[in-house]
Amino acid sequence: MPNSNKGLILLHKSGAVPVVEAQSIDVMLSPALYTLKQEALEIGFAHQAKKLAPAVLDELLDEGEYRYGAFKQNEVWVFVAYKPSQVMEALRRSGIEPSSVHKLYFAQQSAEMFATPIEVDAHTVLSLVGGVVTVMPKALLGQQRTLRFDESFHPRSGGVSLGADKSSLIATKEAIVLSIALVVWGVLFGIEGMGYSHQKSQQTHVIDEMLSQHTVLQSQYTRDSIAQKYRKRDTQERAKRRFLKEVSSVVRYGGVLQSLEIQGETFKAILEVKTPSSYNTIDASIKVKQLGNNQIQLEANA
Amino acid sequence: MNLKHYKLEIMVTLSLLFAVLGYGYKLTSHARLESSKEALATTQKEIAQIIALQELWGDKKLTQKLKGIEPLIDKSKVSSFKLSGKKLTASFDELDITQLNRLSNKIVALAVEIKKFKVTKVGERYRLELTCKW
Numbered sequence: 001m002p003n004s005n006k007g008l009i010l011l012h013k014s015g016a017v018p019v020v021e022a023q024s025i026d027v028m029l030s031p032a033l034y035t036l037k038q039e040a041l042e043i044g045f046a047h048q049a050k051k052l053a054p055a056v057l058d059e060l061l062d063e064g065e066y067r068y069g070a071f072k073q074n075e076v077w078v079f080v081a082y083k084p085s086q087v088m089e090a091l092r093r094s095g096i097e098p099s100s101v102h103k104l105y106f107a108q109q110s111a112e113m114f115a116t117p118i119e120v121d122a123h124t125v126l127s128l129v130g131g132v133v134t135v136m137p138k139a140l141l142g143q144q145r146t147l148r149f150d151e152s153f154h155p156r157s158g159g160v161s162l163g164a165d166k167s168s169l170i171a172t173k174e175a176i177v178l179s180i181a182l183v184v185w186g187v188l189f190g191i192e193g194m195g196y197s198h199q200k201s202q203q204t205h206v207i208d209e210m211l212s213q214h215t216v217l218q219s220q221y222t223r224d225s226i227a228q229k230y231r232k233r234d235t236q237e238r239a240k241r242r243f244l245k246e247v248s249s250v251v252r253y254g255g256v257l258q259s260l261e262i263q264g265e266t267f268k269a270i271l272e273v274k275t276p277s278s279y280n281t282i283d284a285s286i287k288v289k290q291l292g293n294n295q296i297q298l299e300a301n302a
Numbered sequence: 303m304n305l306k307h308y309k310l311e312i313m314v315t316l317s318l319l320f321a322v323l324g325y326g327y328k329l330t331s332h333a334r335l336e337s338s339k340e341a342l343a344t345t346q347k348e349i350a351q352i353i354a355l356q357e358l359w360g361d362k363k364l365t366q367k368l369k370g371i372e373p374l375i376d377k378s379k380v381s382s383f384k385l386s387g388k389k390l391t392a393s394f395d396e397l398d399i400t401q402l403n404r405l406s407n408k409i410v411a412l413a414v415e416i417k418k419f420k421v422t423k424v425g426e427r428y429r430l431e432l433t434c435k436w
Binding site: 244 | 310311313314316317318320321322323324325327328329330331332334335338339342345346348349350351352353355356358359360399402403406407410413414415416417418419420421422423428
């Protein structure tokens with residue numbers, strides 16, 4: 001039973017059989033499009049075998065870019081190499097868009113099906129020679145009958161991807177790696193962003209706690225109003241106290257207070273001192289006026 | 303157009319979009335945090351200041367504390383001392399400079415609003431008229 005419900009075609013250098021018009025198809029490569037070597041190696045898994053394929057097949061291959069496949073057949077590992085460019089050229093020659101290829105299979109994967117030769121074109125057949133599917137001239141068969149290639153040749157498993165969707169600008173493997181990296185970045189950025197949001201809510205919590213103890217301050221309008229009221233009072237009262245402190249310091253150094261008046265926003269004090277000129281500068285906010293007769297007047301505003 | 307042909311580009315684009323959205327979220331959260339840090343620090347400072355001002359200028363024990371002024375001076379020198387509601391009106395006569403200092407230091411130390419503080423020298427002594435509110 002085939003493992004896929006997609007149409008299967010046999011692709012040879014000269015073309016493909018049967019002609020299928022589908023958006024997605026599986027392709028079985030004729031031996032003309034791949035190089036094969038069988039080795040009885042102690043390898044457990046196909047992916048390990050696939051990694052070894054370049055080394056196994058090295059001496060059999062020409063220059064060029066190859067892709068590799070490996071599968072086990074009758075306790076023997078079969079290593080396969082194919083040129084994607086060659087496969088794509090053959091697909092295009094057959095009028096098939098490489099992008100519509102779902103999976104690639106190798107004729108060797110269905111070797112037993114080629115026991116009876118399969119006609120590829122008017123001059124060529126595929127036949128089993130020594131257990132290996134081989135391209136043969138039809139003339140060698142003489143009167144031997146041939147079969148037609150059909151869906152029953154579909155291997156049970158082991159297909160490989162053509163590698164790159166040729167309408168794509170990026171290879172599958174690179175696309176997956178890049179996508180994973182981008183998603184990881186996105187997640188990390190998201191986590192970082194959530195951390196910032198959490199910090200923000202923590203900050204708000206401190207203010208909320210403060211306001212819960214002073215409920216009257218919850219409204220900005222109330223806060224502004226209270227602040228305005230107390231700030232004005234604070235400024236004015238501090239000015240009055242600063243003035244009184246300066247007057248007091250003059251008295252402490254021998255000055256005699258004659259009068260002092262703090263009323264409204266004006267503060268005035270008259271003092272008798274021994275050397276009026278030494279009191280020219282007391283505090284930047286207080287004006288000192290010489291009144292004669294050793295008297296000075298200190299004046300300030302709120 | 304068969305979107306299937308562009309599945310890799312779509313996958314990478316969506317991942318890129320996800321990363322960009324994540325980055326945008328991070329930047330926005332960071333900017334919000336920074337601006338809220340500033341705003342919250344200002345609010346916190348403002349609230350703390352208001353609370354401090356309220357506690358200073360809205361001391362509920364001021365009436366009691368102002369009552370303590372009268373005993374500082376001989377009764378004979380207290381011409382008037384009237385505490386009504388949140389207002390004190392008082393006048394003192396025949397104060398020497400030490401007594402005047404004592405009184406003014408006491409008033410200055412209390413968080414009251416000095417409406418009137420008038421000192422007049424009469425001979426070698428002083429007369430003090432005081433009005434304050436709280």
